Amino acid sequence: MSGNHLLRGHAPISDAGWALIDEEARERLGVALAARRLVDFAGPHGWDHSATNLGRTEPIASAPCDGVTALRRRVLPVAEVRATFTLSREELRAGDRGAADVDLEALDRAARQLAIAENKAVFHGWPEAGIQGVTEASPHPEVPRGADFNDYPRPVAKAVELLLQCGVGGPYGLALGTDDYTGVIETAEHGGYPLFDHLRQILDGPIVWSPGVRGAVVLSQRGGDFLFDSGQDVAVGFDSADADAVRLYLEESFTFRVATPEAAVALAPPA
């Protein structure tokens, strides 16, 4: 439904200020929310959406009376994630006057942390929230990669072969943790052919910079294997303000499920 719980109307922020904040958040998150480039996305279903239907039940030990049996539906409750940040009101006033260099660094940091939280939950799980991640669920052994990025195509090809062997079709995507990403884009193989392009040929799918991911993950892009369910999509809300600063937050709610555990293979960095 509406975003009233965000209390944006109570913030001492002009329409232009909100536009600036929203655009900055959208831009920063759009780069860092890696999981959304690689898994199925459903929703947003709204802030009042509380759980994902699993279609499964568990027994209830006793029924209200004789002659009946009972089952309890199992659901996956959504997790709420919030990253708070504080902006200078003087900086926002400067933005209203047309300043092109408004200091939004605190927002940028919060956006990065929120994106890392989402990426980690999807790829490596979040047990306290009931979320099993892609690499946790995978039955495949981790494929080790060596320290030399010139050899990187070998573990990626091995991962693709593992997926093919168990009948998981492509195209395949590659989530690269920040260290792996840097190593990949810096590397030109023998003859100057960029490693990035070679990997894309092996995968036939996207290669994604994925802050929060450990090592790398190869996963099928055929669809239906990894399910991100959004309640409230990422929004900026208002918390409090004083004469000098306004305290805001980025917030979202979501669940994540792995429908096909064998549709992903983790690549482990050297110990």
Next chain:
Amino acid sequence: MGFDQYHEPPEELPAETRTFARLCASLTEEAEAIGWYEQRLAVEPNPLARAVMANAEAEEFKHFSMDLEFLLRQKPEWREIARGILFQEGDIVEHGEEAEEAVLEDPSAGDPTRGHGGALGIGSLRGRRQ
């Protein structure tokens, strides 16, 4: 042909308002047609004729829904109010009052650039450049 879908002189109206008015007129016509088919179906005894008219009425359902969706895309506030009323269980009037109140409290709630529920509208990023 008449131009009576306009309440003001057409030459004074911007192009997008004329388009909006045309679709409002079309929406009205589709709703009227649905009402007419309902009346015809209520009195027609011939099963084949009824089947043909039921099929035609279903076309009007589609046309009405497409007109409505077009119009809602032009008016974020209308869209937000409709979101609170359409396809909801329970008391229609109560939902209408709540939806109207929510938009009055937060006039930008239906702004499409803010996405659903005041969010940033990021959604899925599949296929987008990083």
